Amino acid sequence: MLPSLSSMASRLRLRQLRLLICLDELGSIHKAADAMSITQPGATKALNEIESTLGAVLFERTSKGLEANDLGRCVLRYARLINTDLAHLREEMLGIMQGHGGRLSVGTIMGAVPMLVEGLARLREEQPDLSVTVVEDTSDRLLSLLDQGRLDVVICRTSVSRRPDAYDSRVRHQERLVLVANPEHALAGSEQLDLAQLADSRWVVFPVNMPMRLTLEREFREAGLNFPQYPIETSSTFTTLSLLRQDPGLLAVMPWDVARVAVEHGMLVQLPLQLRSRSEPYEVVTRRGVELSGPGRVLVDILTIDR
Missing domain, CATH: 3.40.190.10 (Periplasmic binding protein-like II)
Incomplete structure (x- = not known):
């Protein structure tokens, strides 16, 4: 049975978590013991104590050495977070002490x-x-x-x-929102566009319920148009830019502050669509x-x- 949080907090030690990381990285009790400057029996005892504290086996013995199981990988993920946080703590304290x-x-x-x-x-x-x-x-x-x-x-x-x-x-x-596309998009040279001309286009959009997605959905709804079917959904700037660069048929609405660099360097073009909706600040x-x-x-x- 999984122990209580107070039990785990009182029994787990930072050195034990460091041992888990060494075991995962080295795959051997012997190598982990050497890395931590303890004896092999001491490392074995420490691993048994950790597994007893957590009420679960964390490693399996295989032909390749010790390998973390599903629970072990979960514990290791948090052990590394705690180890990183401790390093950040020391770094921040040092900065404060040095002024x-x-x-x-x-x-x-x-x-x-x-x-x-x-x-x-x-x-x-x-x-x-x-x-x-x-x-x-x-x-x-x-x-x-x-x-x-x-x-x-x-x-x-x-x-x-x-x-x-x-x-x-x-x-x-x-944010000021703009419509952007690949310079080779069929509508790149247009002097004026309305949303109806773009309703059947292929789009890169933000995921459902995100503010930028809601803004674009409102734009289509107020124009009496259905939202485009089968869009590519992503919240990643780099993915959006990469998709637009790779596929001349795609469109996307982006904040001007983000799109400006790509437009100024000729990687994208801004299409002449006046967006009526404004994104939430x-x-x-x-x-x-x-x-x-x-x-x-x-x-x-x-x-x-x-x-």
């Missing part, structure tokens, strides 16, 4: 990437020794990572959350009641000033 540097984890939706890149450039001018992790994802996933403490600051839309009051939001930035978001680190406060100030 500079530290660590910052930031999340952003696709449309806010240029805004974040500009902000991080200014931040690193002030704090060049700062380590920064950037995650690009959907608003829903970014808020989940923020809730878990995996991200310090996110740029997204809090309206997708069931509890938007759990966050502090600063500055609302309105995105925000600079932090967890309510959680004090930011020094670098986090500086970044928020940079992102919100003069906007």
Whole structure:
């Protein structure tokens, strides 16, 4: 039977988790014991203690050595997360003690990437020794990572959350949306377009219920048109750009701040369609009641000033 959380927390030790990682990487009790400077019987005893604590066998003995089973791979994933978090903790503490540097984890939706890149450039001018992790994802996933403490600051839309009051939001930035395509698209040279001319086209769109998808659906609905059938759905900027570059028949609606670089370098063209609907503004978001680190406060100030 799976032990309680309090039992696991009181009995598991960081050194044990490190042993699991060594066993997975080396596939041998003997090699893992050498890597951790302990005896082989000591490593065997430690593995037995871990499996006893968790109430499950984590490794199977095979012709290739020790291999993690399904439960073992699950435990290893979290062991590595904890090990990484500990390294980040030391790095951030060292930066604070030295009076500079530290660590910052930031999340952003696709449309806010240029805004974040500009902000991080200014931040690193002030704090060049700062380590920064950037995650690009959907608003829903970014808020989940923020809730878990995996991200310090996110740029997204809090309206997708069931509890938007759990966050502090600063500055609302309105995206300008544009229709883009491959320069070889059949309509690339058009002087004017309406949505009806594009209804039968093939589209790259955001997944269902995401704000950008809802905006495009509203555009079609208000024009009295059915939403395109069989679109390719993705929230990835790189995937969208790659698809448009590979297939001259595809269309996509993107934030202008994101599409501009590709358009200016001739990789994409903006088609002359006037979009009536406006996407929901995105925000600079932090967890309510959680004090930011020094670098986090500086970044928020940079992102919100003069906007």
